[in-house]
Amino acid sequence: ETGVTQTPRHLVMGMTNKKSLKCEQHLGHNAMYWYKQSAKKPLELMFVYSLEERVENNSVPSRFSPECPNSSHLFLHLHTLQPEDSALYLCASSQEVLLVTGELFFGEGSRLTVL
Amino acid sequence: DQQVKQNSPSLSVQEGRISILNCDYTNSMFDYFLWYKKYPAEGPTFLISISSIKDKNEDGRFTVFLNKSAKHLSLHIVPSQPGDSAVYFCAASGVNAGNMLTFGGGTRLMVKP
Numbered sequence: 001e002t003g004v005t006q007t008p009r010h011l012v013m014g015m016t017n018k019k020s021l022k023c024e025q026h027l028g029h030n031a032m033y034w035y036k037q038s039a040k041k042p043l044e045l046m047f048v049y050s051l052e053e054r055v056e057n058n059s060v061p062s063r064f065s066p067e068c069p070n071s072s073h074l075f076l077h078l079h080t081l082q083p084e085d086s087a088l089y090l091c092a093s094s095q096e097v098l099l100v101t102g103e104l105f106f107g108e109g110s111r112l113t114v115l
Numbered sequence: 116d117q118q119v120k121q122n123s124p125s126l127s128v129q130e131g132r133i134s135i136l137n138c139d140y141t142n143s144m145f146d147y148f149l150w151y152k153k154y155p156a157e158g159p160t161f162l163i164s165i166s167s168i169k170d171k172n173e174d175g176r177f178t179v180f181l182n183k184s185a186k187h188l189s190l191h192i193v194p195s196q197p198g199d200s201a202v203y204f205c206a207a208s209g210v211n212a213g214n215m216l217t218f219g220g221g222t223r224l225m226v227k228p
Contacts, residue, residue: 004158040124042117043159043204043218056215090158097214103149104216106158 003027006091006107013081014115021076021110023091031097032074033104034066037088049074050097081114088112118142119207121219128226134192136222138205141186144212150179150190151204153221159204163190195226 004025013019025032034046048056049068063085065077074091088111092104120139128134138148146167151159165172165179165188172179178191192199205219 006158040220042119042220045215048215092158103161103164104151104159106151106160108156108158 003105004091004093004107006089006110008110009108010111010113012113012115013078015081015083017081018077018079020078021089021091021112023074023076023107025072025074025091025093025105027093027105029093029095029105030071031094032068032071033092033094034074034076035090035092035106037090037109039087043090047076048097055097078112081112083114086112086114116141117220118145119205119217119219121203121205121222123222124220125223125225128195128224130197130226130228131194134190134195134199134224134226136190136192136203136205136224138188138190138219139186140188140207142207142209142212142217143186145207145209145217146212147208148179148181148188149206149208149216150177151206151218153202153204162203192224195224197226197228200224200226 007022031050036044046060047066052068067075088109090109091107118141149164150162152162153159163174163177165181181188202221202223204221206216208216
């Protein structure tokens, strides 16, 4: 089993659809993250959870709704998205949320296309 | 305003030669820097890091150099191999910079056989 697993790998949805991205980590880490990677832009941090509690939300539109039921699972619920939300969504985990010297372990990403 | 910038979106190098990837930052509160490597259809993986108390860190073919006065770091790959072809992301963090990693836009390295 890989350390961080994301499903689905590819998702195409209309602007009125509701869908969810799922992430699972098997590393025993306490912190989980959602990042967005758009073409020709840096990785953008969206949400951070530490022990199931949200500790960071970088002004993400409410059409993205995260959920962290336990320290191993993280979801990103999607509702009424816009075409500009099409991107690669990466989940990551780390031992702790304070990352000064720690490293992130990324999943393979979920490629989202909004029509 | 991007705090971490990788000004070269792509770099092409011949196999066996040196690859030099550059990264500039603006936030003087950053004191830890990392490089990640990303293959297509995979997530980024950690490659090498450096603390601001050092100016060089080496791991096999990979060396990271930090110039704090210039707020510049670089990743050297010697010798470059075709398997090194990937997108390389520079990232920075700091106790007084929010603790979260801030990433650059990435540089696509192509190593030609």
